[in-house]
Amino acid sequence: MKKLLLSALTITLLSATAPTNQPTKSVTLSKTVIQDKIKGGWAAQVIGCTFGGPTEFRFTGTMINDYQPIPWYDGYIKHTMVNNPGLYDDVYMDLTFVDVFERKGLDAPVAEHANAYANAGYMLWHANQAGRYNILNGMKAPxxxxxxxxxxxxxxxxxxxxxxxxxxxxxxPNTAVQIGDPIGHIMNYGDGWYGGAYLGAMYSLAFVSNDVNYIVQEALRTIPVQSTFYQCITDVIKWHKQFPTDWKRNWFEIQRKWSDEVGCPEGVFRAFNIDAKINSAYIVLGLLYGGGDFTKTMEISTRAGQDSDCNPASAGGILGTMLGYDKIPAYWKQGLKEAEDIDFKYTTMSLNDVYAMGMKHALRVVERNGGKINGDQVTIAVQTPKSVRLEQAFTGHYPVLAKGINKDLENEYSFDFEGIGFVVKGEAKPKNRSSVGYESLFAFNTELYVDGKKIETAKLPVNFTHRRYDLFWKYQLSKGKHTVRIKLLNPDNDHIVRMSELLIYNDQPVKSKL
Incomplete structure (x- = not known):
């Protein structure tokens, strides 16, 4: 490895007789340094989430121009944690898994993590809610x-x-990826999983390197080169070398090549893009062009747009780990102390609790993976990143048509289409939310038929935390014409199934005539 921190640590070559699959170097850090870095990682997540919160998905397919101010002031973190606690969903989701490790140990089976998040009280969206629905209805990870x-x-x-x-x-980094692998597959696959694997590897490397470029490039070695995720991030690195002082030019190149959405039904044919790889590209954009400067990293990863609270939280967390808590500029830590004892919503954990838990878990993982603890000195068996297995979602599937439905499902609904897959968007809900509310436990029972064959029997709960995020879908059909029939088995006077849009996939994209 190169570019390792040389201050406050010692590098020692391991025995030449060590197995070839073992690390070739060890790094010794004091417990004080490790704790400072763990604190920096968690604290910077909160800082980034708070800073980017007001802009989240308000700038889709466009950057936030320099002239537009983004507020930051003393007391802002506490005010947000008290008055808008739902903003920190990416943090309290993190803490769900931390809590399982704390209660059940490092060997807690993935089912413990899946059940903890599926039954938690917080609201979820997208892959998280789809995964939650699957877990609550008997499906297991992965x-x-x-x-x-x-x-x-x-x-x-x-x-x-x-x-x-x-x-x-x-x-x-390999251990970080292994820890996250089963948990990430509760709700994601392919590029969605690679996003978490890549970030975990960058956090891990940020403990032992003070070179942002090295962290970004070395962590990418955990991702298969054949994947679209790897190719996207490789492009960002290439364009950084080509346009080293112009992050906006890099941003435009990202948009030109990587802004098409294939999977998420809400993003197809729209500027909205919650795809992992393009938002990870914005994280890398902030890290590379920030060059280790916390303020620049915050500004760029936020002003890139789309998920502009989660992206600076991730970029800031990685940089905060590299710098350590004490070296995060005072400007960004103003008011942080008064917020560090506030429990995150849906948890009984504050930042101070997480700092302590994080240190305890990290030391256990170090010892489990060839490291040693001797008093205040922690010797880490540093790993060279290795690529994980190749996974790719939606291969050979291209969205070709989005068609409005805008009807309530009564007894039955049918449609014909030509292609290889479809998604019916919509929701099951109370007719009058003010009187019935999201707390209703009612669920519709439905059947889905394709070409006369029953594909599934599906429940559609009206409860918001139990809902099925998309109503119906089917991929990998034979190419050609198909007939879809949806049957509602238990109509109800107080609840409805609203079908909003039909999305059609085929095996070739529609070609522009331009």
């Missing part, structure tokens, strides 16, 4: 996150929740 069962498999969800994996595995 099938719950697979793209055939989850139209949002490539979405950003695990990417914004994977911070814990890298913060638990200082200097051990």
């Amino acid at each position: 099938e719950s996150g697979h793209w055939l069962n989850n139209p949002h498999a490539d979405d950003i969800d695990f990417q914004i929740e994977a911070d814990f994996s890298g913060l638990m595995a200082p200097g051990m």
Whole structure:
């Protein structure tokens, strides 16, 4: 490895007789340094989430221009945590898994993590909600996150929740990826999983390197080169070398090549883009052009747009780990102390609690993976990143048509289409939310038929936290004409199934005539 921190640590070559699959170097850090970096990672997540919160998905397909101010002031963090606690969904989702490790140990089975998040009280969207629905209805991971069962498999969800994996595995990117692998597949697959794997690896490397460029490029070695995720991030790195002082030119190149959405039904044919790889590209944009400067990193990863609270939270968390808590500029930590004892919503954990838990878990992981603890000195068996297996979602599937339905499902609804797949968007809900509310436990029972064959029997709960995020879908059909029939088995006077839009896929994209 290169560019390792040389201050406050010692580098020692391991025995030449060590197995070839073991690390070739060790790094010794004091417990004080490790704790400072863990604090920096968690604190910077909160800072980035707070800073970018007001702009989240308000700038889709466009950047936030320099002249537009983004507020930051003393007391802002506490005010937001008290008055808008739902903003920190990417943090309290992280903490769901941290809490399972704390209660059930490092060997907690994935079912413990899946059940904890599926039954939590917080609201979820996209891949998280699709995965939750699958878990609550008897499906297990990794099938719950697979793209055939989850139209949002490539979405950003695990990417914004994977911070814990890298913060638990200082200097051990492969271990970070392994920790996150089963959890990430609860709700994601393919590029959606790679986003979390990549971020976990960057967090891990940020403990042992002070070179942002190195962290970005070395962590990418965990991702298969054949994947679209790898290709996207490689382009961002290439364009940074080509346009080293112009992040906006890089941003435009990202938009030109990587802004098409294939998976997420809400983003297809729209500027809205919650795909993992393009939002990860904005994280890398902030890290590379920020060059280790916390303010520049915050500004660029936020002003790139789209998921502009999660992206600076991720970029800031990685940089905060590299710098350590004490070196995060005072400007960004103003008011942080008064917020560090506030429990995040839906948890009994504050930042101060997480700092302590994170340190305890990290030390255990170090010892489990060839490291040693001797008093205040922690020797980490540093790992060279290795590529994980290749997964790709929606291969050979191209959206070709979005057609409005805008009807309530009564007894039956049918449609014909030509292609290889479809998604019916919509929701099951109370007719009058003010009187019935999201707390209703009523669920519709439905059947889906394709070409006369019953594909599934599906429940459609009206409860918001139990809902099916998309109503119906089917991929990998034979190319040609198909007939779809949807049957509602238990109509109800107080609830409706509203079908909003039909999305059609084929095996070739529509070609522009320009």
